[in-house]
Amino acid sequence: MKQLFPPFEIPALDTRLAAQLQHRFDRKTKPLGSLGQLETLAVQLGAIQQRLDPQIVKPAMLVFAADHGLARAGVSPFPAEVTPQMVLNFLAGGAAISVLCHSNQMTLKVINAGVNADFAPHPLLIDRPVAKGTANSLEAPAMTPEQVRQAIETGAQIVHELADDGVTLIGLGEMGIGNTSAAALLMARLTGESVAACAGRGTGLDDAGLARKVAILEQVLARHPDAIAPLDALAALGGLEIAMLVGAVLAAASRRVAILVDGFIVTSAVLVASKLAPGVLGYCVFSHCSGEQGHRLLLLHLGASRPLLDLGLRLGEGSGAALALPLVRAAVDLLNRMASFDEAGVSERSE
Ligand SMILES: Cc1cc2ncn([C@H]3O[C@H](COP(=O)(O)O)[C@@H](O)[C@H]3O)c2cc1C
Ligand SMILES: O=C(O)c1cccnc1
Numbered sequence: 001m002k003q004l005f006p007p008f009e010i011p012a013l014d015t016r017l018a019a020q021l022q023h024r025f026d027r028k029t030k031p032l033g034s035l036g037q038l039e040t041l042a043v044q045l046g047a048i049q050q051r052l053d054p055q056i057v058k059p060a061m062l063v064f065a066a067d068h069g070l071a072r073a074g075v076s077p078f079p080a081e082v083t084p085q086m087v088l089n090f091l092a093g094g095a096a097i098s099v100l101c102h103s104n105q106m107t108l109k110v111i112n113a114g115v116n117a118d119f120a121p122h123p124l125l126i127d128r129p130v131a132k133g134t135a136n137s138l139e140a141p142a143m144t145p146e147q148v149r150q151a152i153e154t155g156a157q158i159v160h161e162l163a164d165d166g167v168t169l170i171g172l173g174e175m176g177i178g179n180t181s182a183a184a185l186l187m188a189r190l191t192g193e194s195v196a197a198c199a200g201r202g203t204g205l206d207d208a209g210l211a212r213k214v215a216i217l218e219q220v221l222a223r224h225p226d227a228i229a230p231l232d233a234l235a236a237l238g239g240l241e242i243a244m245l246v247g248a249v250l251a252a253a254s255r256r257v258a259i260l261v262d263g264f265i266v267t268s269a270v271l272v273a274s275k276l277a278p279g280v281l282g283y284c285v286f287s288h289c290s291g292e293q294g295h296r297l298l299l300l301h302l303g304a305s306r307p308l309l310d311l312g313l314r315l316g317e318g319s320g321a322a323l324a325l326p327l328v329r330a331a332v333d334l335l336n337r338m339a340s341f342d343e344a345g346v347s348e349r350s351e
Pocket of ligand 2: 262315
């Protein structure tokens with residue numbers, strides 16, 4: 001598949017500014033490095049925003065939802081109807097992500113990227129379906145090249161509008177029965193890891209169900225031997241929500257918007273985006289390590305050996321990303337509000 005046009009330009013992060021930010025943190029009234037990963041996080045936010053006092057403005061959680069033809073092959077213990085049902089639950093405020101966005105003062109936006117249902121207008125809904133679900137990747141490429149292009153552009157456009165509105169940080173989440181399979185397929189194809197290392201229990205498969213899922217995913221990979229380049233792999237194996245997530249990641253990085261990455265599925269979209277533009281990784285905050293088999297290994301492939309949280313979450317929706325927002329807020333507040341040794345008149349180490 002041809003390169004995306006126009007290409008996304010991802011600004012390189014300024015290492016000199018990062019050093020200045022770390023110096024600012026080093027002058028605070030604490031032993032050097034004692035705020036651990038919170039220091040790295042604040043420095044990253046400052047480098048992303050190109051300022052010594054990074055700000056979290058209008059944080060928004062984008063949950064992309066779509067259906068998967070592969071779900072018909074029996075790779076998930078839940079029926080595909082759950083995807084539209086959960087979209088309604090997000091909109092009504094009853095889902096985990098609804099509650100977490102409420103708890104952590106994050107604006108929730110639910111994007112219909114390609115759910116097999118029609119929705120009435122709702123203030124939280126961005127209704128931009130590319131299709132009513134993907135094709136079954138056991139039989140055909142999940143998406144056409146045109147669908148992939150349209151999904152990436154839509155995801156990008158949504159983020160551009162938020163950036164125009166002054167948003168400086170987005171969380172990314174997803175909903176789509178069967179999408180741990182699409183994510184595992186992308187991981188296997190783009191990292192070379194075995195399907196067994198990439199595929200997990202998803203919404204709760206038992207041992208026999210997992211063995212069946214692995215066998216099906218191996219058949220899917222064998223069905224698409226030429227889908228090796230990132231956009232070709234995305235078209236053959238991915239999902240409409242994953243493709244929109246790829247566009248969202250590329251656009252966010254191009255606009256210097258920080259990205260709170262959720263679990264296994266969102267990370268698979270980051271993997272695809274990073275193959276198109278490696279610079280996106282500097283804009284990603286990996287919020288947590290999911291309990292889904294494959295996520296830790298996928299994070300390692302992306303150089304993210306220490307995600308912020310490790311709570312055994314295996315939900316998706318953006319739940320881990322929403323839970324990590326208070327840590328990002330704390331990191332930025334510490335950098336911006338702590339006194340330095342000079343300001344507080346505290347003595348520095350004597351040896
Ligand atoms: C009620 C319910 C709520 C969810 N919220 C997120 N997911 C998660 O589970 C799905 C992926 O797992 P699999 O590949 O096994 O289908 C995705 O929709 C994901 O977001 C849910 C799943 C269910 C059943
Ligand atoms: O890690 C995730 O994102 C995940 C894991 C299981 C089910 N749904 C999502």
